Amino acid sequence: MADSEEIMEALLDFQNQCNENKRLRRMQRDWTKLLHYVATDTGDVFTMRVVSGETTEVKKGKEGVPDVIVETDSETLCDMFWGDINPTQKYLKGEIKVKASQEDVMRIDAITAVIWPEV
């Protein structure tokens, strides 16, 4: 189990990775979404705002009406933000739940694929 500070640390790192990757920023420049990440075991919720491909905000707590809700246990959330797992495989095996359109699911996977092509 990961506590909310660990998740937040991972999430901030993820934000940096996203924003510093020029190719990703360009690719995602037509993507503006509000995302909620829910740790099912600890009950923590995190909000992430992406505006034109830039991750402008990450914070603890639930804010706004999300376009995407990602639910999984706290460890898996951290693994995902650190790039240690392939989130789509977990999704297809039912270990991560994503409430979103398939296009947005694909976009989230594309982010992982660009930052961590080996995962």
Next chain:
Amino acid sequence: MSIIDLMFQETDPDKIRQEAEANYKEYVNPFALRMLKNASLDIIEDKREGASVWDISGKKYIDCVTGAGIFNVGRRNPEVVEVLKKALDKYDMGSWISLFRERGLLAKKLAQITPGDLKFSLFCCGGGEAIEVAIKLARAHTDRTEILCMENGYHGVTGFALPATGRDVYKTPFLPLVPGYRHIPFNTLQAAEAAVNENTAAILLEPIQGEGGIIPADDDYLRGLRRLCDEKNILLIFDEVQTGFGRTGKMFAAEHSGVAPDIMVLAKSLSGGLYPLSCAVFTEEISDFLTAHPFIIINSFGGTSLACLVALAAIEFIEKNNLPRNAAERGAQFKTGLQALQQKYPELIIDIRGKGLMLGVEFPEESIGPRMAYQLKKNGVISIYTFNNPRIIRIMPSLVITKEEVQTVLEAFDHSLAEIRNQEARFKR
């Protein structure tokens, strides 16, 4: 040694896979490969026969995708293959301008088997291209511009077809598109009545929405549209790209309602899964525009000599083996089996629908479609969710599928649903 010889000589499956994936990643689309791998759909098709396909590793699958209805006569149908081989002893594509005996014969055959007064054919390569022809003919014939089409419809991704596709994700990055298209709710006659005006050229729809989630049009709806079109001199266009050639238990889905369109668009199984071919079949009245402008829509690859011969062979096979009837019978078997599964998994299966062997199983949420595809593949069945609606898994096997094979698919569904039920339970904990 030539690259072709090498291609046919390499038999080590691991080597073939390695090379295919490396080249696909480097030169086709790296991300598409990743997605296929994630979804466990990274099948490299090897042997193909009847309703089945074998992965390069030797694992056998029943193909319930069939490229959304390309393989009605079965995968690599030996009789159609023979005809194409024989044709290759004499023909090539033929010069586009030349007079083709086989093109005339195929057009005649299509005039015979399609409903109503449909008579003339204009041949193309892809389904979308034939949709383009239909829409262009409608505009030119009526001197009006507006095309009524359906929410969640799918008609292809080229210029005139794309705006008719009723889903924004396909369109947004490419705006602006061809103007003059309006989308109305499917299966609602009132919506159509309210939407038509003096500038409406045509109403375009699939008799069963395929990518939209396998949604059959009601017979009364189609009859109502026919009446409405007749009243207002509007053309009715049926996109039978996925539903044609026996798929729904009749040669064409239009026959269920008895409604004949003014233009019917055909592709996919028209050419037996071996050769690109599509066409728009239309009435004599509509053909007048093309008599006046015979070379206004041209192409070099549409309706080649080889394509027409292959199509004639494929249609002959469908008729000879009465594939529409097998589709109806196997479809009924599927429905009964799926309904039993619905009883067993009421929380997972919301709806079962479709006609013949064009069936859809609806789940309560979007993530289950992709997850079911993943599980089904593990259980020896290839299926994917419909593009416009991931909550629906499609069942569109070859029409040559046997009773036993249907049973195998149903068992795979049972196992897969059990696994999804486990996953859901684990999650709720």
Next chain:
Amino acid sequence: MKDTKTNAEASTIKEDALKDFAKYVNPQKARILKNAGLDIIEGKREGARVWDMAGREYIDCISSAGCFNVGRRNPDVVAALKAALDEFDQGVFVFCHKPQADLSKKLAEITPGELRYTMFGSGGGEINDFAIKLARGFTLKTEIISTINAYHGHTGFSLSAIGREEYKKPFYPLIPGFKQVPYNDLKAMEEAMTPDTAAVIIEPVQGEGGIHPADDDYLRGLRRLCDQHEAVLIFDEIQTGFGRTGKMFCAEHSGVVPDIMTLGKSLGGGVYPITAAVYREELGDFLVTNPFIHLSTFGGSDLGCIVGLATIEILIRHRLPEHAALMGERFHAGFDRLIPKYPDLLLETRRKGLMMGLQFTNPSIGPRMTYQLAQNGVLALYTGNDPTVMRLMPPLVIKPQEVDRVLEALDKSMAAIMAQGGVEKY
């Protein structure tokens, strides 16, 4: 099946075929073909030649505007397709296929510069539609500039880019954001381009427009302008590709590398419809975020890709681009003799390799020449957008004697027209 029928058999079959064609395909097309002496039912096909059912021989200078670069019914291509049919069908289009992966790699190798990823289609218009969509999707801009008299196909995006009103008018409204400028006029292009220009699409030799080769400097200028405006440069090499102009791709003459190159026609070896768009890696990013936004059921099928691989191999093994250059020169020498002989008919000739156009003095000559040439054993058509130009695009495997026979037929045909009283001067 016999290749040659008796005259009586052949004419019965032909009558029936004409009837079916008129009744179920297009009556006017049948009539026009008959009038033009092109109501030929192709029987045997071999190399640069084709025989009608009665055994009459023709040299095919139409080649479906460049579909038969490796020759009519090339035996090696046929053998490859037959072998493929023992194992493959079209395949399910969403999956990963080895033939598709192999052909993509091959195309990356033989196309110029950093062109790398390939999207496949089955029709030429379809693949130009994809190229234009990719340009819009990648640049997030909308404006597409093409050239007057350009020809790119009949699907919506391509049709909007076509520079000929007759093909478009009955189908209006078309896609907004397209404009056409004069070909080979860099200044016009420079003035037309704006910060919203997504792409410039151009044929390095205008085909249907009347066989107009672009100047090397013009193409280099376009490259520079596109770089300046961050616009995508698309070369439509559907007619000019695969050795037609004396190089594997026409782009090689100028050394200009486009961002997207569209290919078709001869990629299918004259037996199987397949088209392709090859694009730079950077543009591929758009398809990373949208991997299934453009789909083609028939594009990149196993059979089509194997045919494509076989065709490319034949082109390379038999050095057909070089051969095309040589045969083109032989034609050129012949044209130089014909121009002074028929000054009332023949204004000039334009050529790049075996992509050749005869510029007549008057639009009525094109159709009459088509008829005369057919009588003299040569199939040729005037260009779609300009009937004053007779296009000659024989298979690249054409032999020197066959070149001479075409030249002889041209001579005889023009002599026949002059004997009919020539033409009124415009």
